[in-house]
Amino acid sequence: MKLLVTGGAGYVGSVCAQRLLECGHTVVVVDDLSTGNADAVPAGAEFVEEDVASAAERVLGSGDFDGVLHFAARSLVGESVVTPETYWNANVVKTLTLLEAMRSSGTGRLVFSSTAATYGSPDSVPITEDAPTRPTNPYGATKLAIDHAITSYAVAHGLAACSLRYFNVAGAYAGLGENRLVETHLIPLVLQVAAGHRDEISVFGTDWPTPDGTAVRDYIHIHDLAEAHILALESARPATHRVYNLGTGTGFSVREVISSCERVTGRTIATRDAPRRAGDPAVLVASGARVQAELGWRPRHTDLDAIVADAWTYLQSLGARERYRGAVRS
Ligand SMILES: NC(=O)c1ccc[n+]([C@@H]2O[C@H](COP(=O)([O-])OP(=O)(O)OC[C@H]3O[C@@H](n4cnc5c(N)ncnc54)[C@H](O)[C@@H]3O)[C@@H](O)[C@H]2O)c1
Ligand SMILES: O=c1ccn([C@@H]2O[C@H](COP(=O)(O)OP(=O)(O)O[C@H]3O[C@H](CO)[C@H](O)[C@H](O)[C@H]3O)[C@@H](O)[C@H]2O)c(=O)[nH]1
Numbered sequence: 422m423k424l425l426v427t428g429g430a431g432y433v434g435s436v437c438a439q440r441l442l443e444c445g446h447t448v449v450v451v452d453d454l455s456t457g458n459a460d461a462v463p464a465g466a467e468f469v470e471e472d473v474a475s476a477a478e479r480v481l482g483s484g485d486f487d488g489v490l491h492f493a494a495r496s497l498v499g500e501s502v503v504t505p506e507t508y509w510n511a512n513v514v515k516t517l518t519l520l521e522a523m524r525s526s527g528t529g530r531l532v533f534s535s536t537a538a539t540y541g542s543p544d545s546v547p548i549t550e551d552a553p554t555r556p557t558n559p560y561g562a563t564k565l566a567i568d569h570a571i572t573s574y575a576v577a578h579g580l581a582a583c584s585l586r587y588f589n590v591a592g593a594y595a596g597l598g599e600n601r602l603v604e605t606h607l608i609p610l611v612l613q614v615a616a617g618h619r620d621e622i623s624v625f626g627t628d629w630p631t632p633d634g635t636a637v638r639d640y641i642h643i644h645d646l647a648e649a650h651i652l653a654l655e656s657a658r659p660a661t662h663r664v665y666n667l668g669t670g671t672g673f674s675v676r677e678v679i680s681s682c683e684r685v686t687g688r689t690i691a692t693r694d695a696p697r698r699a700g701d702p703a704v705l706v707a708s709g710a711r712v713q714a715e716l717g718w719r720p721r722h723t724d725l726d727a728i729v730a731d732a733w734t735y736l737q738s739l740g741a742r743e744r745y746r747g748a749v750r751s
Contacts, residue, residue: 422446422488425480425528428491428494429452429462430457437647438490449467451480456603478521478526484527490650491534494511494534498700501558520571529579533585538556540561540705541553541556541702542557543702548705558700574662579660581657582661585667587641588668589606589607589638590646591608592728592731596735608728608732612732612736613747616736620691622679624679624693625698632674633676635676639670639707640668641707642731645667645720649716656716667712669707670707681729682729
């Protein structure tokens, strides 16, 4: 297939673009590099450095694209609480522009990066796709709004669409991983402490209703996530919008993640107990029942230490290649 990958210079988009190329697809990446890195765009992909909203109509206008994988977004929960207007514009308005460009060009397939944040604080775990969607922050609300828009495009205009609700993505693949200028995600931050780039890791909340008092998340390996995108793309059916949760079904607490990072790196990691972070739920763990039944997908990388080890190898390779973008000892 000929595919547009928006956000293909970012963490998830670059790995998915790489896997799509390995599967023989033709890939055009559109990315404005607002958070991504030009050198993460896989060799073999055509790269258009531009905002998705301004590029969509022109790029798709040739009419010979089979589908879009839409990763481009703002995705920091805390930032979305402080500047929601940025999130409604960047995520919702620009995605509506993309959907219109798909409609006018007759581009039929869409795989969309949705999120566990659409569910908010769940009543029970593991979370199924039928769980109530009550986002606790504007980021989750914008992603949920797009999910609703996609459903109506599928019904009215025949779009073949799939929303993938990722839980916490981690690890690296093919020399591609998390390398953000502003990093907020737990595993890369903890590993930056291990690498000596930061002094300590803050533990946001030690009084959650969990076994050790710290928040629990479901960490999914980026390679497993990319495989789910390929299955979702290939199985998309016209006039149908499917929604799948993507996780491993197992949760790990913040302290368990830090312990894993200590085992993998062989280094002691300094921690500091801190207040809860605004917008955070206590526990997010995915049910994989639907995606396994309908797409035949199941995670293959379920060992947390192995996921962390891939992220650690990647971080060390950045140092060697002097490509590391994060803060040092901040
Ligand atoms: N990383 C996770 O754990 C996680 C979890 C759930 C959902 N997601 C979703 O997955 C997607 C990718 O996340 P990521 O972690 O790779 O983030 P990222 O910031 O690494 O990648 C996003 C990419 O999109 C680009 N971009 C942003 N706005 C753009 C615009 N208007 N036009 C063109 N390019 C634009 C950025 O430059 C960047 O390269 C996002 O939609 C995010 O909401 C991520
Ligand atoms: O310095 C830190 C950073 C994070 N955490 C904690 O570690 C856990 C994981 O935090 P991340 O920031 O790594 O990930 P989130 O769970 O907040 O969010 C991720 O998963 C969500 C869905 O579950 C969204 O999709 C979002 O885009 C994605 O970043 C949370 O309890 C958070 O409070 C800390 O204790 N200290």
